[in-house]
Structures are given as structure tokens and as C-alpha cells.
Amino acid sequence: MAQSEQFCTFFLDGHFFGVPVQQVQEVIRYQEMTRVPLVPQAVRGLINLRGQIVTAIDLRRRLGMSERPADKLPMNVVVRTDDGALSLLVDEIGDVIEAEQKTFEEPPETLKGMRREMIQGVHKLNDRLMHVLDIERACRITEAPEGAVAVR
Amino acid sequence: MAHIGESLLGRLRDGTLVLDGEITTALLAMVDAIRQMLASIEAQGSEGERDDSALISTLTRLQHDPEAARTEAAKLELAKIELAKIELAKIELSKTAAAAGEGSAEAAAPPANIGAILMERTGVTSAEIQRAAALQKEGDPRHLGEILVEQGAVKPADVVEALRVQRTARVSTAASDSTIRVDVGLLDKVMNLVGELVLARNQVLLFANRLKDASFLAASQRLNLITTELQAGVMKTRMQPIGNIWGQFPRTVRDVALSCGKEVRIEMEGKETELDKTIIEAIKDPLTHLVRNSVDHGIELPADRVLAGKDRVGRLTLRAFHEGGQVNIEISDDGAGLDVDRIRKKAAERAVITAEQAARMTERETFNLIFLPGFSTAQKITNVSGRGVGMDVVKTNVEKIGGTVDLQSVLGRGTTVRVKIPLTLAIIPALVVTCGGDRYAIPQVSLLELVRLAPEQAKSGIEMVQGAPVHRLRGRLLPLVYLSRVLDLNDAGESSQQEGRPVNIVVLQAEGRAFGLVVDEINDTEEIVVKPLGKQLKGVNTFAGATIMGDGKVALILDALGLAQKANVVSELHDRTVAEKELSAAEKGAGNRQTLLLFQAGDHGRMAIPLALVARLEEFSRSKVERAGRRKVVQYRGRIMPLIEVAEAVGESSGASTDADSRLQVLVYAERGHSVGLVVERILDIVEEDVVLDRMAERAGILGSAVVQQRVTDMLDVQGVVRAADPDFFTVAAE
Numbered sequence: 075m076a077q078s079e080q081f082c083t084f085f086l087d088g089h090f091f092g093v094p095v096q097q098v099q100e101v102i103r104y105q106e107m108t109r110v111p112l113v114p115q116a117v118r119g120l121i122n123l124r125g126q127i128v129t130a131i132d133l134r135r136r137l138g139m140s141e142r143p144a145d146k147l148p149m150n151v152v153v154r155t156d157d158g159a160l161s162l163l164v165d166e167i168g169d170v171i172e173a174e175q176k177t178f179e180e181p182p183e184t185l186k187g188m189r190r191e192m193i194q195g196v197h198k199l200n201d202r203l204m205h206v207l208d209i210e211r212a213c214r215i216t217e218a219p220e221g222a223v224a225v226r
Numbered sequence: 227m228a229h230i231g232e233s234l235l236g237r238l239r240d241g242t243l244v245l246d247g248e249i250t251t252a253l254l255a256m257v258d259a260i261r262q263m264l265a266s267i268e269a270q271g272s273e274g275e276r277d278d279s280a281l282i283s284t285l286t287r288l289q290h291d292p293e294a295a296r297t298e299a300a301k302l303e304l305a306k307i308e309l310a311k312i313e314l315a316k317i318e319l320s321k322t323a324a325a326a327g328e329g330s331a332e333a334a335a336p337p338a339n340i341g342a343i344l345m346e347r348t349g350v351t352s353a354e355i356q357r358a359a360a361l362q363k364e365g366d367p368r369h370l371g372e373i374l375v376e377q378g379a380v381k382p383a384d385v386v387e388a389l390r391v392q393r394t395a396r397v398s399t400a401a402s403d404s405t406i407r408v409d410v411g412l413l414d415k416v417m418n419l420v421g422e423l424v425l426a427r428n429q430v431l432l433f434a435n436r437l438k439d440a441s442f443l444a445a446s447q448r449l450n451l452i453t454t455e456l457q458a459g460v461m462k463t464r465m466q467p468i469g470n471i472w473g474q475f476p477r478t479v480r481d482v483a484l485s486c487g488k489e490v491r492i493e494m495e496g497k498e499t500e501l502d503k504t505i506i507e508a509i510k511d512p513l514t515h516l517v518r519n520s521v522d523h524g525i526e527l528p529a530d531r532v533l534a535g536k537d538r539v540g541r542l543t544l545r546a547f548h549e550g551g552q553v554n555i556e557i558s559d560d561g562a563g564l565d566v567d568r569i570r571k572k573a574a575e576r577a578v579i580t581a582e583q584a585a586r587m588t589e590r591e592t593f594n595l596i597f598l599p600g601f602s603t604a605q606k607i608t609n610v611s612g613r614g615v616g617m618d619v620v621k622t623n624v625e626k627i628g629g630t631v632d633l634q635s636v637l638g639r640g641t642t643v644r645v646k647i648p649l650t651l652a653i654i655p656a657l658v659v660t661c662g663g664d665r666y667a668i669p670q671v672s673l674l675e676l677v678r679l680a681p682e683q684a685k686s687g688i689e690m691v692q693g694a695p696v697h698r699l700r701g702r703l704l705p706l707v708y709l710s711r712v713l714d715l716n717d718a719g720e721s722s723q724q725e726g727r728p729v730n731i732v733v734l735q736a737e738g739r740a741f742g743l744v745v746d747e748i749n750d751t752e753e754i755v756v757k758p759l760g761k762q763l764k765g766v767n768t769f770a771g772a773t774i775m776g777d778g779k780v781a782l783i784l785d786a787l788g789l790a791q792k793a794n795v796v797s798e799l800h801d802r803t804v805a806e807k808e809l810s811a812a813e814k815g816a817g818n819r820q821t822l823l824l825f826q827a828g829d830h831g832r833m834a835i836p837l838a839l840v841a842r843l844e845e846f847s848r849s850k851v852e853r854a855g856r857r858k859v860v861q862y863r864g865r866i867m868p869l870i871e872v873a874e875a876v877g878e879s880s881g882a883s884t885d886a887d888s889r890l891q892v893l894v895y896a897e898r899g900h901s902v903g904l905v906v907e908r909i910l911d912i913v914e915e916d917v918v919l920d921r922m923a924e925r926a927g928i929l930g931s932a933v934v935q936q937r938v939t940d941m942l943d944v945q946g947v948v949r950a951a952d953p954d955f956f957t958v959a960a961e
Contacts, residue, residue: 106779107780108664108772108779108780108781108782109664110763110766110769110782111713111714111715111768112713112714112766112768113762113763113765113766114762117762117763119780120759120772120780120782121780122774122778122779122780125421125422125425125774126757127757127759127760127772127773127774127780128760129759129760129762129763131762157760157761158760160760160762213761213762215762
């Protein structure tokens with residue numbers, strides 16, 4: 075039997091994304107955020123997760139996509155990283171799906187810039203493509219503080 | 227190796243050898259080596275591959291070296307003390323060995339019986355001891371040791387020594403009965419949970435006040451009390467005596483002193499002063515550096531010390547004590563002290579300051595130069611210090627944990643470095659302010675005062691120096707920083723600058739410089755739990771962390787130093803020019819420079835009183851004025867305060883309106899808890915001037931005249947006026 079992996083999926087600007095389910099701590103509804111001045115735009119703010127302060131990163135901004143419509147509230151996908159918990163702001167949550175290793179493929183050469191760096195590859199599912207997000211890279215904002223802004 | 231060391235110790239104990247510096251060094255090296263072995267056993271389960279042959283041969287040589295056996299009566303006392311230390315170290319060592327599962331014979335607990343100790347250590351026969359014990363039983367009131375000494379069986383010093391060993395053994399057994407070892411990780415977790423509890427308590431209190439349910443309120447008050455106590459208790463578990471890190475200093479001092487040929491005695495006071503574990507760890511390195519510095523730079527060579535008429539042996543004193551919620555640690559030596567001129571010269575050489583500036587700097591400012599990076603006054607670089615990268619690191623590290631470093635020195639008499647640090651880092655009192663709709667917390671330690679400019683004052687209160695906003699605070703220019711601008715809160719715009727709104731200024735200090743932070747609103751003070759920020763936000767030094775407020779929302783904690791740097795308040799150049807200005811001002815006014823409050827009273831012209839005599843400035847509505855007997859009074863802070871019309875007191879008609887709606891400007895003068903209000907027409911200004919009093923105009927209530935701001939101004943005789951109105955005021959106040 076071929077190796078398979080479970081993914082927690084979500085939508086961003088109509089695109090279908092997934093992160094390995096082992097890395098996801100929880101998914102919660104929109105939380106009120108405290109904005110943090112002077113930091114890259116992708117950092118939307120800080121949320122209070124049961125007494126723990128968690129940084130929220132807007133994946134739309136991080137991936138250089140268009141802004142989320144103001145009337146749509148994002149969802150929080152709280153992931154575990156080496157630096158503690160972190161919240162990824164996404165549009166909508168999808169199902170947890172199982173994808174086999176053989177459907178995985180590296181991103182096409184034509185994909186460039188920030189998105190290529192943060193997308194490990196795609197799983198060719200029956201009905202659509204699922205982008206696999208590289209959480210470590212997506213969270214590594216300190217290294218390219220202006221990156222997210224520059225792409226936009 | 228331990229064996230050879232032991233037989234060496236044995237010979238020392240027997241008096242065949244006399245302890246000197248060389249033997250001590252070798253023994254200490256042995257202890258180090260054994261310690262390393264233990265560490266490696268702990269880590270890998272084996273002794274590791276070591277080559278100790280050099281050390282072993284030194285130890286062996288010392289055992290047989292007749293040279294080392296020189297007998298100097300003067301050294302004997304010192305040797306005994308050193309021996310005691312080594313013995314104690316050995317006991318310590320054997321305990322560690324036991325803990326590491328070594329299970330050697332030495333690991334057995336030290337005998338608690340004094341006779342047994344003496345037997346083991348001095349070779350007294352058991353017969354002798356039994357004889358002494360028998361005497362004791364027969365009614366001899368003396369201690370066993372005394373009897374033995376009298377019989378000549380043992381030396382007095384040995385008895386003292388044995389008693390010490392006995393005491394140590396007793397203390398350690400007692401301590402192990404009432405204490406347990408707890409994993410630091412667990413303590414950290416408990417600490418975090420208590421932090422959560424504090425936040426939850428704040429939320430509950432918020433609800434309780436809103437709901438106004440009496441029983442709920444009572445319950446929440448109880449919760450409040452218990453939480454506060456629990457918090458204090460948990461904080462205590464994390465407290466450690468500073469002696470824990472001082473313990474290694476005698477050794478450090480000895481090594482450094484030996485390597486530069488100095489003799490130093492170390493004294494410690496307040497070893498038991500407790501500090502939070504994290505802080506203890508943070509100050510360990512800075513303190514070690516300061517101690518090494520003192521020995522290397524501070525204390526002179528023995529020969530120089532004798533020449534200077536001091537004791538050959540230098541003294542290094544460490545003191546720790548609590549003061550005002552902070553811990554003070556002083557490291558002082560009785561060495562050469564800092565040479566102000568040499569620092570100035572060196573600074574000028576290095577072009578840190580100009581020669582002109584150097585000439586004008588105060589001693590204190592000059593001393594602070596040594597905290598600048600790359601600055602060293604050492605004439606030569608040694609392997610211990612002198613590279614100039616020490617003191618600035620010390621300062622940075624201490625400031626990182628919210629502490630301060632201050633240095634005092636008298637040439638030829640010694641230097642004292644005072645480090646002030648907060649007790650704990652986890653929960654701190656903070657001021658909460660609002661700016662651009664968000665709340666921010668400012669740690670109380672960096673807070674100096676709060677200034678509120680009423681809408682009508684806002685315009686005149688904020689002036690511009692080449693586009694940089696400043697505020698005159700008691701005659702000094704206070705640079706203003708708009709929080710909304712520093713943080714680029716563009717949507718907040720210039721809300722704090724809008725016409726018709728009061729301006730709230732939070733006066734902060736960073737690196738000894740004061741600056742005013744303009745915020746939209748000042749809310750309240752609160753105990754906050756500091757939480758670290760994620761890696762993504764670490765690069766922004768404007769924030770010291772974040773916290774969760776009573777309503778569950780997150781607020782950022784502002785870092786005064788980071789803000790100042792961001793707003794360029796604390797740039798080197800600026801720092802200096804301001805220091806210069808203050809200095810020149812201070813020099814000019816060496817004589818009669820005073821800060822004066824200028825006011826107008828009735829038809830009388832300008833009058834002034836020293837600001838120092840004014841406790842407060844108050845404003846009362848005229849309708850608040852009541853009468854007590856024939857005197858005018860107002861209710862002020864729950865007491866009755868008599869009012870004195872200054873204009874009447876100096877014999878002028880009071881031109882004040884009697885309109886009940888008008889406001890009275892009152893200068894409150896207080897003497898030992900009693901206050902009296904001086905009613906004036908208008909408060910004009912606060913200035914700092916040289917006062918040359920001309921007594922020409924002297925009369926009742928007026929001390930004389932002086933030229934203030936190019937205008938003749940009468941100086942009010944406050945005491946005179948008060949006494950005239952109320953002859954009993956000073957006698958009552960004095961009671």
C-alpha cells in the first residue's frame with residue numbers, strides 16, 4: 075500500500091490548500107486581534123488563545139494574494155511550530171483529506187517568487203489540485219520582512 | 227588522584243606541611259578535575275579520557291617538597307581557614323558523588339558525634355575520648371572538646387574544625403527533612419498558571435463590578451485576595467538567595483588576584499537576599515565581570531598599596547539588599563579608584579567627546595563614559611580585562627532585565643558599582659494607555675510622571691524647536707514623542723493633536739534621559755503578566771512583550787528604551803549636548819539659581835515664590851469657598867484648608883472678581899501635613915533664574931525685589947504672609 079498522509083485543508087482566494095494534520099493544533103473561529111504596529115503586513119495581530127498569546131499571520135497577504143473582502147471574517151488554523159503556536163488566517167476550512175504520496179508533485183517551474191518558496195508542491199486529487207503549504211517557510215517572516223509587501 | 231590529594235590534605239592536617247598558595251592552587255585544581263570527572267560520569271557514565279599526570283605529579287611533589295613545608299606563624303591562621311574551606315568542599319564533593327551514584331566510602335554521611343569526628347580527623351584514640359566522656363558523665367560541666375584540649379589530646383583548632391563539620395552535618399540533615407527538590411520546568415509551569423489565574427481574576431473582578439451583586443462581589447473579592455497571596459507564594463518558590471552565585475566569587479577573585487599578583491580579601495553582606503531565578507541567571511555574568519574588573523583594575527599591587535598607606539591585602543565587598551521593591555547589589559573595592567582626568571583624556575583621545583566637553587563634564591558623567599563601548603582606561607590589556615568590551619556589555623545586560631548600573635569612585639580610595647534590578651520579571655505593575663484605539667502597557671519602572679495639558683494649554687504648552695515638539699516641564703525642555711507617529715498608526719492620525727482636546731503626556735525615562743510620550747488617553751495602572759512575543763515580532767524593539775488585559779484582549783507592552791531609540795531621543799550626540807546644556811546651566815547658577823513660580827496677585831504686579839515651597843497648584847470654584855469664623859476656607863482632600871488672599875496680605879486691593887462662577891487659583895503651601903492656600907490672581911510662568919535679591923522694596927509680605935525675565939518682580943515672603951494670617955500655623959504644624 076502506498077504511503078498516504080492526512081491534510082487539513084482550507085481555501086484562500088479560491089485556491090485549495092492543505093497542511094499536514096499533525097502540525098495543526100486546532101481550528102478556531104475568528105478571534106478579535108490586537109494589531110501590532112511596525113511589523114510586516116502579513117502579521118495581522120495577536121490573539122488570546124486561552125491565555126496564550128499567539129501571532130496571527132494572514133496567509134493571503136503572506137502569499138501575495140488580494141485582500142480578503144472586509145465582510146468576510148477569516149478562520150484561524152493554529153499550527154505548532156518550533157517557536158510555539160502560530161495562527162494562520164484563512165478564508166474557509168475544508169475537510170480533512172487523505173492524499174497518497176504518489177499524487178504529489180513539485181510545483182511547476184513557472185511558479186515563481188514567494189509563492190513557490192512557500193508551496194512545497196501539489197497533490198493531484200481527483201477533482202482538483204491541493205497546494206501543500208510549507209508552514210516553516212510561511213512563518214519565517216523575520217527573514218524577509220518586506221517580502222510580503224513587495225509582492226503585493 | 228583523589229588519593230594523593232587526600233594524603234596531602236592528611237599531612238596538612240597533621241601539621242607536617244603548612245598550607246601555602248601553591249598547595250592551595252594544586253588542591254583547587256584537583257577539586258576542579260574531580261568535578262569534571264563527576265560531570266562526565268553524569269553525562270556519559272564513564273570517567274572520560276583525561277590526562278591528569280601533571281596535576282598528580284604536582285600533588286606528589288608538594289607532598290614531599292621540603293620547601294613547601296616552610297613554617298610561617300603568620301600564615302598559619304590563614305591556612306587553617308583555607309583548610310576548612312577545602313574540607314567543606316570535600317564534603318560537598320562527596321555528597322555530589324553520592325548523588326551521581328558513585329557510592330564511594332567517602333560518600334557516607336559525616337559522623338554527627340563530635341568524638342567520632344575528632345577521632346577520624348585528628349588521630350585521637352578512642353580511649354582518650356572515652357576517658358573524657360567518662361569525666362563528663364561524672365559531672366564535669368565542660369564540653370568534650372574542652373576536656374580533650376586540656377588533656378593535650380587535641381589542638382584547639384581541631385576542635386573548632388570538628389564542631390564545624392558537625393554543624394554542617396546537622397544543618398544538612400535538617401534541611402533535607404523539610405525541603406524537596408522540584409523540577410524548574412514544573413515551577414515555570416505553575417508560575418504561568420498563576421499568571422493565567424491573575425488574568426482570570428482581573429476578568430472576574432471586572433464582571434463583579436459591573437453586575438453589582440453583593441454576594442458575587444464578596445466572593446470575587448475573596449478570589450482576589452487568595453490569588454494575590456498565591457501569586458506572592460509562587461513567586462517566592464522561584465526566589466533564590468544571591469549567595470548561590472556569589473559562592474563562586476571567592477574562587478574567581480583568588481584566581482584573578484593570583485594571576486596579576488595581587489592580594490585580595492572578599493567580603494560578602496546580604497548573601498541571603500533573594501531574587502527571581504531568571505534574574506539571578508541574567509546577572510551572573512555581569513556580576514562576575516564587575517568582580518574581575520575590581521580585582522584587575524581597582525585593587526593595586528601590594529607594594530603600591532603599602533606605599534599608599536593601605537593594608538597590603540585589598541578588600542572587595544559585595545553587598546546585596548532590598549530597597550523600594552528593587553534589589554541593590556554593590557560591588558566595592560578599596561583600590562585606586564577612577565582617575566577622572568585620565569578618563570577625560572582618554573575620551574578626548576578617542577574622540578568620544580571633545581576636549582571642551584571633557585573639561586565641562588561632571589565627575590559622575592565622566593564615570594559613565596566607561597560604560598561606552600570600546601572604552602577602556604587600562605594602561606595595558608591583560609588577559610583578564612582591559613579590552614573595553616566589558617562595561618558596556620554589563621550595562622546592556624543589566625538594562626535588558628530592567629535594571630540600572632551606577633558607578634561612584636573616589637581617586638585613591640576605591641570604586642563602588644551599584645546595580646539595581648527588579649525583583650521579578652514575570653508580573654509587573656504597568657500603566658495602561660490608549661493610542662489609536664489600541665491599548666498599550668508601559669512598565670512602571672520607566673515611568674517618571676504624568677502631565678496633562680488642558681485644551682487651552684495644549685497650544686501654548688507644546689512648542690517647536692526646528693520642527694521637533696517640546697514641552698516646558700518645570701523650566702526644562704522635554705522632547706515630545708507622539709506614540710501614534712512612532713508606531714505609524716496612520717488611521718489614528720493626529721488625534722492627540724486635535725484642537726480642543728487635552729494632551730496627555732507620559733514622561734518616561736530611558737538611559738537617564740527623560741522624554742514625553744504623547745498618547746490619546748491614560749487609563750489606569752494594572753498588574754500585568756509579561757508574555758513573550760513570537761519570533762516574527764522579535765525584531766521590533768519598541769515592544770517588550772504582550773499581555774492579556776482584564777477583558778481578555780491582548781495589549782502590547784511598550785519598551786521605553788526601544789521607543790526612545792526609534793524616535794531618536796537617545797542618540798549619543800543628543801545625549802551629550804543635552805548633558806552639556808544642563809551642565810552649563812548648573813554651573814552658571816551655582817550661586818542663587820532657583821526655580822521660581824511667577825504669578826500675579828490683585829493689582830500688584832508680578833510676584834514670585836520659589837517653586838520648592840509650593841506643594842501643589844489647585845483651582846477651586848469660588849462657590850466652594852466657605853467661612854470658618856472670620857476666615858475663608860475650602861475643603862481640600864478631606865480637610866479644611868484656610869485661604870489667604872495674597873493681594874490683601876501684601877496690602878493691595880484684591881482686584882479679583884467676586885463672581886461665584888469664576889475660578890480661584892491657589893498655591894498650596896504645606897508644612898508638616900498642614901496646608902494653607904495662597905489665592906492669587908493668575909499663575910504666569912515657571913522660570914529658572916539667578917536671583918539677586920534687592921531688599922529696597924522690603925515690606926510686610928515682600929522679601930524684596932529681583933529681576934526675573936528682565937522685569938522687576940517682587941519676591942513673596944511666604945512664611946511671613948502665612949504667619950501674619952495665622953500666627954499659630956507654624957506652631958500647630960510643628961506639633
